[in-house]
Amino acid sequence: MRLVQGNEAVALAAVHAGCNFYSGYPITPATEIMEMMARQMPKTGGVFIQMEDEIGSIAAAIGAAWGGAKAMTATSGPGFSLMQENIGYACMTQTPVVIVDSQRGGPSTGLPTLPAQGEVMQARYGTHGDHEVIVLTASSVVEAYRMTVEAFNLAETYRLPVILLLDAVLSHMRENVEFPDVPVRQRQKPIFDENFLPFGPDAPFVPFGSGHHTVVTGMSHDETGLPKALAGQAVQRILQGVAERMRQDAREITFYREVSLDDADIVLLTFGITARAAREAVGLLRADGLKAGLLDIQTLWPFPDWLVQEKTANARGILVPELNLGQYVMPVRATIAGRCPVEALGRMDGELFTPEALVDAAKKLAASVEIGGVAHD
Amino acid sequence: MTKPGVDLTPYLRQEMMPTVWCPGCGHGIIARSIATALMELGLDMDLVAIVGGIGCSGRAPFYFDANSMHTTHGRALAYATGLKMVNPGLTVIVPMGDGDAAAIGGNHLIHAARRNIDITAIIFNNSIYGMTGGQGAPTSPVDSRSTTSPLGSIEPAFDMVELALAAGATYVARTTTFDFQEMPKLITGAIRHHGFSLVEVLSQCPTYYGRLNKLGEAPDMLLYERDRTKLLEAFGPAPEITREEMVGQMPIGLFRDAERPEYIDQYHGLVARAGGGK
Numbered sequence: 277m278r279l280v281q282g283n284e285a286v287a288l289a290a291v292h293a294g295c296n297f298y299s300g301y302p303i304t305p306a307t308e309i310m311e312m313m314a315r316q317m318p319k320t321g322g323v324f325i326q327m328e329d330e331i332g333s334i335a336a337a338i339g340a341a342w343g344g345a346k347a348m349t350a351t352s353g354p355g356f357s358l359m360q361e362n363i364g365y366a367c368m369t370q371t372p373v374v375i376v377d378s379q380r381g382g383p384s385t386g387l388p389t390l391p392a393q394g395e396v397m398q399a400r401y402g403t404h405g406d407h408e409v410i411v412l413t414a415s416s417v418v419e420a421y422r423m424t425v426e427a428f429n430l431a432e433t434y435r436l437p438v439i440l441l442l443d444a445v446l447s448h449m450r451e452n453v454e455f456p457d458v459p460v461r462q463r464q465k466p467i468f469d470e471n472f473l474p475f476g477p478d479a480p481f482v483p484f485g486s487g488h489h490t491v492v493t494g495m496s497h498d499e500t501g502l503p504k505a506l507a508g509q510a511v512q513r514i515l516q517g518v519a520e521r522m523r524q525d526a527r528e529i530t531f532y533r534e535v536s537l538d539d540a541d542i543v544l545l546t547f548g549i550t551a552r553a554a555r556e557a558v559g560l561l562r563a564d565g566l567k568a569g570l571l572d573i574q575t576l577w578p579f580p581d582w583l584v585q586e587k588t589a590n591a592r593g594i595l596v597p598e599l600n601l602g603q604y605v606m607p608v609r610a611t612i613a614g615r616c617p618v619e620a621l622g623r624m625d626g627e628l629f630t631p632e633a634l635v636d637a638a639k640k641l642a643a644s645v646e647i648g649g650v651a652h653d
Numbered sequence: 654m655t656k657p658g659v660d661l662t663p664y665l666r667q668e669m670m671p672t673v674w675c676p677g678c679g680h681g682i683i684a685r686s687i688a689t690a691l692m693e694l695g696l697d698m699d700l701v702a703i704v705g706g707i708g709c710s711g712r713a714p715f716y717f718d719a720n721s722m723h724t725t726h727g728r729a730l731a732y733a734t735g736l737k738m739v740n741p742g743l744t745v746i747v748p749m750g751d752g753d754a755a756a757i758g759g760n761h762l763i764h765a766a767r768r769n770i771d772i773t774a775i776i777f778n779n780s781i782y783g784m785t786g787g788q789g790a791p792t793s794p795v796d797s798r799s800t801t802s803p804l805g806s807i808e809p810a811f812d813m814v815e816l817a818l819a820a821g822a823t824y825v826a827r828t829t830t831f832d833f834q835e836m837p838k839l840i841t842g843a844i845r846h847h848g849f850s851l852v853e854v855l856s857q858c859p860t861y862y863g864r865l866n867k868l869g870e871a872p873d874m875l876l877y878e879r880d881r882t883k884l885l886e887a888f889g890p891a892p893e894i895t896r897e898e899m900v901g902q903m904p905i906g907l908f909r910d911a912e913r914p915e916y917i918d919q920y921h922g923l924v925a926r927a928g929g930g931k
Contacts, residue, residue, distance in 0.1 A: 296739070327731065339736035344739060484740060491666075492722045
């Protein structure tokens with residue numbers, strides 16, 4: 277057991293996952309990841325570089341990926357906004373890269389040292405054009421460690437940018453942890469012949485210098501990588517293929533935790549730091565006689581609609597508390613499609629939800645759907 | 654100049670020919686010079702990466718049978734930095750347009766020069782944004798016409814050589830598409846140089862810059878390049894050149910070929926000190 281900070285756990289996990297390139301730019305509350313990597317990378321023979329801005333950071337990380345590295349960058353809201361165009365480049369070029377966004381209050385400079393969950397939609401849709409990404413989140417230091425390793429693994433498997441959403445509290449809090457031994461997906465040595473299609477279905481990621489003269493472009497291109505005629509159809513085919521693969525693997529790539537869902541009338545559906553208060557709230561509600569449960573989703577995107585359906589099948593009301601004014605509640609509502617009330621509970625004042633606030637909101641929701649046996653204040 | 658009969662096709666990606674460049678465009682002359690330099694240096698194309706940005710020059714990576722990367726606007730040097738650091742065995746050449754180098758990507762240019770990372774930047778400077786149809790650039794001369802400066806540009810042009818020198822580039826040269834014999838030599842020297850090298854090539858855009866500024870057809874523009882430039886040696890000792898003297902006679906040639914610790918060497922020294930050497 278040792279006392280570890282959230283940001284420190286991310287850096288240690290990255291090293292465990294085989295990360296050998298880090299580029300970044302200082303920003304609160306993500307800076308400690310960069311400071312840790314500045315020490316860790318030289319020690320492990322990896323590359324660390326402090327870039328001139330966040331645009332350069334993500335660009336260098338993608339360039340390093342094509343140089344053969346497992347690459348990562350980390351930032352917070354303002355830097356994450358700057359990275360969006362080049363995240364799209366990674367999507368278009370099917371480049372494995374990990375991006376950590378420790379969310380702070382926004383918009384703009386916002387509340388640099390206080391937590392938020394304002395980038396749920398930006399992480400999914402922030403870059404222009406339609407695309408696929410994977411977005412993970414965590415609610416504890418040990419989870420931050422595990423999800424960082426999984427981010428690298430998923431980036432390798434699907435050749436996609438994988439975004440890990442933390443927040444200012446998780447980044448800076450310290451917990452006593454024993455790091456789990458999370459398996460690492462090793463990159464296979466590329467095998468290719470003259471018919472090799474660098475962007476074909478399930479094509480291995482073949483970095484520069486391997487002998488294949490790959491063309492990497494952000495322009496629409498076909499499986500050869502070249503922006504030939506009908507490239508629009510080709511890129512739709514390629515990206516839909518990625519989406520389909522993730523859909524087939526949904527049960528493997530969707531991380532979540534649940535508490536007392538089997539008989540739950542009211543489901544608290546949370547993610548990230550909010551899950552901590554929700555866990556306690558479920559206990560308090562149960563003690564008060566309300567059958568409450570928790571679905572804590574760690575793979576935010578692709579949206580696990582199947583999971584939400586399964587786990588809330590008998591729910592009579594769903595409460596979605598989040599540190600924004602109502603983002604993740606939108607796909608939840610779309611999935612539930614009126615089957616039961618889906619109540620948003622949002623705040624963006626830099627404060628976390630207390631368990632009591634969640635208890636109150638859950639009781640109100642219960643009363644509105646006429647669940648009896650609940651004492652109301 | 655490449656000797657008659659010398660075949661550059663092994664260096665070029667035939668399936669991408671013909672290029673998108675307009676008839677008379679100077680960019681093909683620059684691409685040919687790069688291919689000539691690659692041949693002169695006898696480089697294994699498996700270990701050559703051409704990393705471009707966006708615009709007319711940004712298409713250059715498609716035309717080389719190498720590891721080719723067509724990145725986002727202005728960011729090619731940042732991509733190239735990551736690529737080169739994890740794979741120093743690659744020869745990394747970055748074709749850039751005026752917009753890439755002098756506008757949206759200026760930050761990456763000065764920092765790549767400051768670090769002295771072993772990358773070769775080649776600026777295809779045609780004084781205008783060609784791909785988007787002839788808008789003014791930070792490299793457009795004062796009074797020049799473009800679709801966004803229809804009454805003449807009131808902004809002074811960036812001197813990319815001065816910028817690179819001030820930022821710390823260790824090999825800095827300027828030439829023109831008229832000087833097609835000199836250009837491959839300067840590019841060869843730049844690629845061979847260990848450190849950040851930059852070659853600015855004044856190129857012609859007859860389609861937009863030439864037409865909007867009544868400079869005639871491509872051959873007329875080549876003569877215009879000849880007449881507005883003067884060999885650096887003709888100015889006498891370099892420190893005595895003032896900006897005023899350069900007006901109308903932009904110096905061309907090799908401005909700096911110096912040694913300074915190269916960034917990746919420095920980083921490897923740091924790794925060795927940290928005990929991370931393999």
